Each structure stands twice: as structure tokens, then as C-alpha cells.
Amino acid sequence: MRQKNNKPLEVKVGKIQEMIELLQPYLTKQLLPFWLDNSIDKEYGGYLTYFNRDGSTTGKTDKTLIMQLRMIFTLASAHRDGYGEGRCAVAAKQGVDFVLDHFWDPDFGGWYWIADRQGKITDDSKIMYGQSFGVYSMSEYALAIDDRRGQEYAEKSFDAILRCASDTYAGGYWEMFNRDWSLKEGGVYGGDRKTLDVHMHLMEAFTTLYELTKLPAHRRKLEEIIDILLNKMLDAKYGTGIAQFDRFFKPLRAILFQNVWGSDRPPDEEARPLDNTNYGHNIELGWLLKHAIDVMGTDLEPYKPVIKKIADQAYEWGVDWEYGGIYVEGPNEGPALQTLKEFWQQAEALTGFLDAAIIFKKQMYWDAFENIFEFVWNKVINHDVGEWLALLERDGTVKWDHLGHEWKISYHTVRATIQTLKRLEQLKKELSES
Amino acid sequence: MRQKNNKPLEVKVGKIQEMIELLQPYLTKQLLPFWLDNSIDKEYGGYLTYFNRDGSTTGKTDKTLIMQLRMIFTLASAHRDGYGEGRCAVAAKQGVDFVLDHFWDPDFGGWYWIADRQGKITDDSKIMYGQSFGVYSMSEYALAIDDRRGQEYAEKSFDAILRCASDTYAGGYWEMFNRDWSLKEGGVYGGDRKTLDVHMHLMEAFTTLYELTKLPAHRRKLEEIIDILLNKMLDAKYGTGIAQFDRFFKPLRAILFQNVWGSDRPPDEEARPLDNTNYGHNIELGWLLKHAIDVMGTDLEPYKPVIKKIADQAYEWGVDWEYGGIYVEGPNEGPALQTLKEFWQQAEALTGFLDAAIIFKKQMYWDAFENIFEFVWNKVINHDVGEWLALLERDGTVKWDHLGHEWKISYHTVRATIQTLKRLEQLKKELSES
Helix, strand or coil: CCCCCCCCCCCCCCHHHHHHHHHHHHHHHHHHHHHHHHHHHHCCEEEECCEEECCCCCCCCEHHHHHHHHHHHHHHHHHCCCCCCCCHHHHHHHHHHHHHHEEEECCCCCEEEEECCCCEEEEEEEEEEHHHHHHHHHHHHHCCCCCCCHHHHHHHHHHHHHHHHHHHCCCCEEEEEECCCEECCCHHHHHCEEHHHHHHHHHHHHHHHHHHHHHHHHHHHHHHHHHHHHHHEEECCCCCCCEEEEECCCCCCCCCCCCCCCCCCCCCCCCCCCCCEEEEHHHHHHHHHHHHHHHCCCHHHHHHHHHHHHHHHHHHECCCCCCCCCCEEEECCCCCCCCCEEEHHHHHHHHHHHHHHHHCCCCHHHHHHHHHHHHHHHEEEECCCCCECCCCCCCCEECCCCCCCCCCCCHHHHHHHHHHHHHHHHHHHHHCCC | CCCCCCCECCCHHHHHHHHHHHHHHHHHHHHHHHHHHHHCCCCCCCECCEECCCCCCCCCCEEEEEHHHHHHHHHHHHHHHCCCCHHHHHHHHHHHHHHHHHHHHHCCCECCCEECCCCCEEEEEEEEHHHHHHHHHHHHHHHCCCHHHHHHHHHHHHHHHHHHHHCCCCCCCCEEEECCCCCCHHHHCCHHHHHHHHHHHHHHHHHHHHHHCCCCCHHHHHHHHHHHHHHHHEEECCCCCEEEEEECCCEEECCCCCCCCCCCCCCCCCCCCCCCCEEEHHHHHHHHHHHHHHHHCCCCCCHHHHHHHHHHHHHHECCCCCCCCEEEEECCCCCCCCCHHHHHHHHHHHHHHHHHHHHHHHHHHHHHHHHHHHHHHHHHHHCCCCCCCCCCCCCCCCEEEEEECCCCCCHHHHHHHHHHHHHHHHHHEEEEEE
């Protein structure tokens, strides 16, 4: 554990500039080109997302909804931020063609879960995690690229979620459905649970939808999901996330579902303890919340305490001050129990700690950011190829070396790089002017 | 007050047959023809709904959303039940043409509130009471008449409600909106209140939508609204309705809103007391609940206690055992405070008490039904013309004698007549077979 402290931010502009000069060419010459060169399926459309450590294909060609939509998000957002010289827009558009041809259900609404390479659906479940990326990616696509299908399907995805998954009695959203939107069974099929993960991604999605439409109805749904997250899904004392709940938001010991996501690890033998929180997920929630408030144009002040609590808990217990990087998970107070270093938590912690440094102007958050930046740069990124390795031991030894598969792709890595660059530029500007 | 009792149902088949022989020709030769002959606007389409006691037009030609949609519902339901020899279908279709041309908002979704005779919108508010009739009338139209626009706009109306009016944090629905679905101000503009009335009509609407589509998502919304009504909006002891609530379903003293409906009386000077309930509204809720359970095909048993409580309270305090008919409102325990006789409460009490007689097989509910039937037949129906008078004094003296205006039309009177006939036939059959 490292004690938090109140030292004011003292990073030098030169240090920030140095990082920008590392990241900028990395993004444009390594990371984006890796996906642009390797991921587009020139034969059938959409994206191929299975890659070995050396960037070669694993041979697997399944197309999962999340990976197809996350590629669209990644490419659209890169294009919106001025990267790719038009290549990202072209690559995004052919992905939209593919998902609208194959993944959208014209009868019941919403998106199917898994298809084969040609687009034939092999799992027609409606999983909210995927549905939320329908809203997120199509909204980002509409903001980036002039194609009326973007807003049309962002709104259709949103309407399907409200119509079919909202719980107008207890609040929030159900998450696991069959094709016709009947709820799946409970337990490992997840039909009786509500999760922090899905509700956080709905906040992320509704933020970008509202950025696109500025409609009062979309704003209200964003406000409501923020209230659900903050009042029902976070630990009141620590601000940390609780993973799973029953219908009425009673915390439950987390289990792994049949349709796994967000974890590259095999199912545990039993449910996780209740006092168990994921540092990277919390810090992701923190910066997505800040972004939602920015997009709504409302006062951040009331939200600062929870953003600070999240960053402090991750600073104290989540950051590995010896080997660098952020651990997976542990209790609210006490050392991490899962000390592996997963790629996506590193990515989200970059953006999150940098946000905290900018908001609170404290050196401790910059220290955490810099710690993770070094670990990512030196251990996680496979510089020979461009993309990040999936999973490392605590000390940085590679544990799982694939660069892409069912759940790992460009979304966290490209987004974190772009968002980190944006924040470094902002901080540089603030420091230069003060 | 009349004490309830446990005497078994002892009505004779001959008595039932006698009532059927009164109602059947009244419906087909008087009531339906009044609306078919007088209400269709042959010049501009849609319906004219302002009539004096003698059936002549009042000269007013505004077209309110509720009245247009209620006419469509009435005509479609009459056609579905085999009345009107095709005239009802033709009259419904031209009404659908009119509301789709003028009342549907293609930009923000949902229905506008008031138009002039030509269809020019004069109040573009989005009022949930009206939106619920969008779902109800278009679903009934789709069930009755082969026109793909019925289901299309029933579903579009439903989607607009879920997207724009649902409260996914506290549950239930907001009710008063501007055109773009921003909430109206609070207080008399209603933007901060939730009402029993609107939630009951949403149950009614979602029932018919589910009857049409049989979709799991529509069924879930119906189940949720039933739970809201029963667990949050009824008095736990008496089963009676509480009129108004804050966002979190805390009961509030009822006020009249600027966009008044459901009352033909001028605004009171101050809010109603909390211990105040509307007998006719309660009994309407009882039979609509029974109908919802029937359409879902689930067990009525768990719902019987609340249906019985509602009927008992109305029997004890709501029925006027001296002059006949049902009063407007009063406390849960004690004599009615508002002893006028309004047309729509009589209509709903007919269906509701007859339902209770059939479910519980007790004579007391038949007595209440027969009491109100006599009052309606002898005092409320204007037999010279066919439609019912609006408002009577306790003793049956006519107070307001118009037959149609902004809020009074064919929906309660035709529906009650059709539903009463259905139930009389059912009871006759049951008694004949036993």
C-alpha cells in the first residue's frame, strides 16, 4: 500500500512533451496501421480479430458482435480525432455494411451475438453488453462520418434497449436475452442479474448518443444511469464498484456467465467474495463519468468526491509500486488478491489517473499515471507489431501473448492512446499558461 | 354505508336475459348509430366530438388527441366484436388517416395534443395520457382491421413512451412533456408528478398491445406496470387508488393540472386530501387488471384479494343505495364527499361490479351492478338520442347535459355496453350450465 498525499502537481512540461513524442508516432505509425493492415476482411467484409504475438492470424475467423462493433468505434473515433488520413473512415464504413447486413435483427430489433466469417449467425442471443456497443459505435460513427445509417441505428439500438431490456419497476436494465428478448434463465445464464459492467457501458454509450442527438430524452436516460451507478452500484464508503446484483440491486457474489466477456481468464471454481473490486474497471468508470458530465455541460463539483475516492483506492491498493502497472482486483482495503496485469486495465488506468491529475492537480495521480505509462511502454506493448499483449505476470513476464481474440481488440488500446494524448496536450497547455 | 355480506349469487337467468334484450338493440340501433351518423368529419376527416343534449353540434370543432384516438378505439373494438356491419371499420380507417397525417410527430416521435378542425396543431405538448391511447387505439385497430399501420404505430407509440417517458431510475413513467420530450415544469404543469390515472391507462394499453404482438418485451412492460400499480399506487389496506405521487411514489395531495382530463369539473381551489379515492376509477382498475391477467393467461388467484378489496370498498361507500348509481369520490372509510354522478364512473362500475359477481359469485356485487344498471338506463342515457348525459346531481337531476366535448365521448359508454353484454352472456352461460 502507498499512502495518498496532498502534494501539488509538479510535473514539468518537458516530461509531458517527451511522452507525447513517444505516443504520437506510436499511434499513427504502429498501433493504427496494425489494425488497418491486418483486420479488414477483404473477402467477406467486417473484421478479422484473432492475432498471435507476431501479428499473424490464429486461423480463427468467428465474428463476435463486440469485436465488430468495437472496431467500428475505434476506427470512427480515430477518424473523428484526425488520424488515419481517411483510411479509418473507409475501414469503418465497410464494417457498418457488414454488421447491418448480418448482425441486426430486422424482426425483433437489436443485434445478434456471434456470426461466422461469412456472416451466418451462430449465436442469436441478445446480450446487453453487445447492445450497448451498438449505441456507442453507431453514435461515434455518426459523429465521425457522414452516413445517415449511423444515427439511424444508434437510435434503433437505443430504442431496442429501452423497449426490451429496461426494468421500469426496479430500475436499470436486464442483461441476458434470447433472440426474441425473452429473458435467459438465471444463474450462469445471467437472466436474473444486473451488473456494474453493463450499466457502466450503457453510461458510456448514452453519453456518445447524447453528444450526437442532444435530445432531452437521451439526456434523461444518461442522467438516470449515472444515478443508478452512483447510488446503487458503488460502495458508499470506498466509491469502488460492486460487480453483480439481483433485480433490486442487492449485491451478490459475482459469478462468471456462460457468455463471458471482459475476462480472458477461465471461470473460477466459485463465486468471488463480495469485498472484491476491480481497480481498472473503477478507474474506467471514473473517467467515463467525468466525460459524461462534460458532454452534458453540467457542474463537475458534485461528482468530484466519488471520482476522487475511486482514484485514491486504486492508488493505494491497485497500483504496483514495485514492478509497475495496475493489478486486476482485490478487497476495498488491503493488498490485491489477483496480481496479474491485464492489458485493458492498464489502458483505462492511463486515462483515469491522468484525468484525476488534471482535475485535482495532485502529484500522486501523476505518479500513478507515469508508473502505468512506463509499464505499458516497456512491458505491455509489443513494439515489433504495435498492439498490446493480453496478460502479464506481476513482474511483467508474458502469460498470454495473443494480440487479438474474441474479447481483446483495438477498443481499449487505441482509445487509451488517443485519450492519453488529448489529456497530455491539455495538461501541457494548462501548465504552459499558468 | 351498506355492509358487505357473503350471500351466494342468486340472480336468475331470466333477469340476465331481460338486460341483454335491453342492451343489445340499444347498442346497435341507438348508441353506435349516434356516433357513426354524427361524429365523422366528412369534410376534413377525423371526428367531430362536441354535441348538445339533443345531439346537435355545439359548433366547436377542435380535435383533441384523446377524442380522435378514443373514437378509433371505440369503432375498432365494436368492429372486432361484430357490430356495425362494416361501417365501424370504414369510420375507424378514415380516423387513422387523419391522426397519422396530423397528430403523429415524425421528428421527435409521439402524438401532439390538440389540433384545429383542419388538423393544424394548436398544442404540440406530449401528454402521456394521450400517448397511452396511441398504443391502446392503434393496437385495437390492428386487432380489428387489416391495415399494417395499426401495429406499426402501436409499436412506434410504445417505443416513444419507453424511450422518452420511462423512469429507469425510480420506476414508472413521467407524464407531462413539451414537444421535444423535455419535461414540463412541476406543480400545475405536472412535470414532477406521477399519477395513478396514467399508469392505469398504460396497463390498459400494454394489455391490448401484448394481445396483438405476444412479444416477451411487451409482456414484461405489462407485468412491470401491474406491479407498480399494485405495490406503489394503491392503499395497502383498502386496495383503493391514490391519485398522485412524487417521483419516488410518495403520495401527494392531488391537484388539477393545466391540461385537465378525466374531469368535467372546474379546478378546485386547493389540493384534495390524501384520504380521498375515486370509486369508479378504482373499479375500472379492478376489471382492467382482471383483463390483463386473462390476456397474459396467468393465474388470477394472487390478484383476487385486491380486486375484492376494491369492489368491497366501492360497494360499501361508493354505491348510492338510495338514488342509485355510483358517487364520484370520498375517503376510504366513510360517506362520499362528492356525491354527483358522473357518466364515466357509472360506465366503469357496470363492467367492474359484473366482473366481481362473476369472479366471486356473490350476490352483493350483482346487487351493485343492477343498482347502477337501473340508474344508467333510467337517468344517464338520453334515449332520445342514444348517448349518455355528462353529469347528474345525486338524485339524477341533470347538471351538465352535453353528450360530447373535449373529454367526453364514446369510449366509456360504448366500451361499457359491449363489455357488459359480453359478461351478461358469459354469466348466463355459466348459470345455464350449472
